Amino acid sequence: MATFDTGTTGFMLLATSLVMLMTPGLAFFYGGLAGRRNILGIMIQSFVSMGITTIMWYVCGYSLCFSGDAMGGIIGNLDKAFLHGVDLNTPFPANPHMPEFVFFAYQMMFAIITPALITGAFVNRITFKSYLVFLVLWQVLVYYPFAHMVWGGGLLAKWGVLDFAGGIVVHATAGFAALASVIYVGKRKDRESPPNSIPLIAIGTGLLWFGWYGFNAGSELDVDAVTGLAFVNTDVAASFAAVTWLVIEWTMVKKPKFVGLLTGAVAGLATITPAAGYVSLPSAIMIGIASGMVCYVAVHFKNKRGWDDALDVWGVHGIGGCLGTILLGVFASKAMNPHGADGLVNGNSTFFMHQVIAVVGTCVYAFVFTYAMLAAINMVTKVKVTDEVEVAGLDEGIHGEQAYDAGVV
Numbered sequence: 001m002a003t004f005d006t007g008t009t010g011f012m013l014l015a016t017s018l019v020m021l022m023t024p025g026l027a028f029f030y031g032g033l034a035g036r037r038n039i040l041g042i043m044i045q046s047f048v049s050m051g052i053t054t055i056m057w058y059v060c061g062y063s064l065c066f067s068g069d070a071m072g073g074i075i076g077n078l079d080k081a082f083l084h085g086v087d088l089n090t091p092f093p094a095n096p097h098m099p100e101f102v103f104f105a106y107q108m109m110f111a112i113i114t115p116a117l118i119t120g121a122f123v124n125r126i127t128f129k130s131y132l133v134f135l136v137l138w139q140v141l142v143y144y145p146f147a148h149m150v151w152g153g154g155l156l157a158k159w160g161v162l163d164f165a166g167g168i169v170v171h172a173t174a175g176f177a178a179l180a181s182v183i184y185v186g187k188r189k190d191r192e193s194p195p196n197s198i199p200l201i202a203i204g205t206g207l208l209w210f211g212w213y214g215f216n217a218g219s220e221l222d223v224d225a226v227t228g229l230a231f232v233n234t235d236v237a238a239s240f241a242a243v244t245w246l247v248i249e250w251t252m253v254k255k256p257k258f259v260g261l262l263t264g265a266v267a268g269l270a271t272i273t274p275a276a277g278y279v280s281l282p283s284a285i286m287i288g289i290a291s292g293m294v295c296y297v298a299v300h301f302k303n304k305r306g307w308d309d310a311l312d313v314w315g316v317h318g319i320g321g322c323l324g325t326i327l328l329g330v331f332a333s334k335a336m337n338p339h340g341a342d343g344l345v346n347g348n349s350t351f352f353m354h355q356v357i358a359v360v361g362t363c364v365y366a367f368v369f370t371y372a373m374l375a376a377i378n379m380v381t382k383v384k385v386t387d388e389v390e391v392a393g394l395d396e397g398i399h400g401e402q403a404y405d406a407g408v409v
Helices: 006-031 038-065 100-118 129-153 169-183 198-219 227-253 258-272 281-305 313-331 349-381 386-390
Strands: 093-097
Touching: 006 038, 006 093, 006 100, 006 169, 006 198, 006 349, 038 100, 038 313, 093 100, 100 129, 100 169, 100 386, 129 349, 169 258, 169 313, 198 227, 198 258, 227 258, 227 281, 258 313, 258 349, 281 313, 313 349
Parallel strands: none
Antiparallel strands: none
């Protein structure tokens, strides 16, 4: 029987649990931002991913991401489908101090939350049946290829592209899929629907922020100095981004907005994600400030363009993920992580260009495939809800449930 390091294994199980907690946190975050008639409709889209994605991950997802190399490095193979060849004593190849079972579970949590991020863009406009089809197809056609290309030793990894915890794989893909979804389904009938519960948004943000320590620090897949660096960079970038957003919005609208502070924190978390274990603390501070500024501008640009991204998935996650990936190309330092790279400020313009090209290609791929996928799904089952259901709200119109009893806040 193999002997594993209890410290490393225990830490990775904790990190896995933290990332799992992020999906309910996202449900609370989106549930608070949604209108009163669509709270459950948006929350169930996050929770159902926990069930369906887990099944897919066991059947084929893990294997397609982390086994073999096919189609020129775009996707893996099915050698580890149903966890074939992986037992209790199988060590994780990249870190034999822990069992592969733990890595399987850790990466599964990333696969669960990524498509759930997209749902905030099309709140109250998508049928639940079409969403379930979308959930399956999007992972197979978008998430699995990028997880393999970046983290599974595929095409982008061989090209030298870095993404510590998901700027490309998670946030850029989800953000630009969200934009494609918004353009496909069109605008809401009631775009003035305010958040139904700001305290619920705060609870969701707290859970996301807490879980993000497992998301980023756990991505070192070990317990060492880089683990600590990723942890601290995560907190610092989120804090600077939150305060930057608060100050900008306070200056613009003359009132300090709580939702703005919370949104800025999430933007900072998304932006530092690809760089968390590769950059210095001062660089993380600059990334956090840039995140608060750029994501704030992106949200207002989206509004001027008339894109009805209801919960700002594109502006926060899409632009945040892209910005963090590009700034990683600027600030990366082998002095911080010898397994990383030196960025533009350290004289490596080639690495910077690879990061830029990779993230642009990711955005185009995710946008085009998502739009085409929705059009194909619509031929089988209607994607957009009827006008009557949209007006009544998805909670009652589709799910036959209500978040609150009549007259109860």
